[in-house]
Amino acid sequence: MSNTAKARPTPVASEYTPLTARNVDFEWSGTPLHWVPGDPATTHTINVLHLLLPAGERWFVHVYKQALPLIRDERLRADVLGFIGQEAMHSQAHDQVLPHLARLGLDPTPYTAQVDWFFEKLLGDRTLPPGRARDWWLLERIALIAAIEHYTAFLGDWVLGADALDRKGCDPVMLDLLRWHGAEEVEHRSVAFDLFLHVDGGYRRRVRTWGAALTALVFLWQRGIRFFMANDPTLRDGKASLREFVRAGRQGLLPRPGAIARSIPAYLSPGYHPSRECSTAQALAYLANSPAATAAEAKPTPTRSTGGA
Known part of the structure; x- marks a missing residue:
């Protein structure tokens, strides 16, 4: 696999932070x-994350473990290992x-079976x-993950600033899950792209896999909403309905379609x-105060008995 020198985009050094997987603890009984009061359409649009992410992030981890032998930069290797740890925790949560x-x-099994197959x-x-x-297929999947x-x-980034969800009275536990996860996605946002640049970085592959990733996400998401x-x-x-999606976007309960479209040229x-x-x-400011993350950190670490008198 070629890793020849090419003109590379320059990262913003101040945005870099070492990665670690955070333990979390969520209580769902209440x-x-x-959980978006009086708004099942918005609730289920966001609920699709629970259908897609467990299988998708297990797949991320599986592909990245195969990519580890290709990494010849120690900091990037550490970042990928941190990414793997965080994604594994996201999938579990x-x-x-x-x-x-x-x-x-609301039994999600019929739909999750389709996502698992995908x-x-x-x-x-x-x-x-x-x-x-075999190398081509690994590179394709690494590029797909970068696009996703x-x-x-x-x-x-959107959910961290979506104050309308708080004003609507959404369930605080669900909001914490979404914001804890969203914050870690922002925190490790450069890792997948940096790995893609490291092992390939071809612009045609970037464009091709972006198109495939966006098509798959739209297809799976709308199927998930319809299922729920x-x-x-x-x-x-x-x-x-698309009308409900646009309505929720105008209210700040979902991303606006225009904002999604504007993310494409970037x-x-x-x-x-x-x-x-x-x-x-x-x-990082949210992660320092996430109820689930801070509660898990506060739990005492079990000690192993030495069998003394």
């Missing part, structure tokens, strides 16, 4: 089905929401001979680097 939804009468089969390892074909991480950082709305036990003939710019988007300081 979270209602419609969102996975724990699904049994709670099932207890409330990441484990369609984007999973393939029976390829060692050499160019552009949008997870966008969403993380159709299977919500409290709704009669529940349906997803990633496709030849000089793009994620460190120029979002704010690490804002992310």
Whole structure:
């Protein structure tokens, strides 16, 4: 795999921070089905994260473990290991929401089975001979993750500033999950792109995989919303609609479609680097005060008995 010297985008040094996986502890028993009060459409639009992320982030971890032997920069290697730790914790945290939804009468299993197939089969390892074909498939997936991480950082930045969710009276535990996760997405936003630059960095691959990633995200997300709305036990003939999405965007409860569209040229710019988007300081400020993260840190570490008298 080529790692020849090319003109590389210059990262913003002040936005860099070493990564560590934070333990979190969420208690879901008090979270209602419609945790955005009186707004099942917005609730379920965001709930799709719980369907996509467990499988998707397990896939991230799997691909990056295969990429570790390609890394010849010690700081980048440490960043990738920190990224792996954080993504594994994200997957676990969102996975724990699904049994709670099932207890409330909304079983996500039929849809999560489709998502598992997408990441484990369609984007999973393939029976390829060692050499160019196997290397190509690994590079494609590394580039796909970089494109997806552009949008997870966008969403993380959005939710950190989405004061309308607080004014609406949304469930504080769910908001903490979303903001803890969003803050870590902002914190590690450069890692996937830096790894892509390190192992390849080709502009045509960046554009091609961006198109594939965006298409897949839109397809899976709208299917997830339709699944939740159709299977919500409290709704009669529940349906997803673009009108509801636009309405929630205007109210600040979801990202505005225009803001999503404006994020596209940034990633496709030849000089793009994620460190120029979002704010690490804002992310770290939230993480320092996240109820779930601080509660987990405050728990005493169990001590092993030595068997003394």
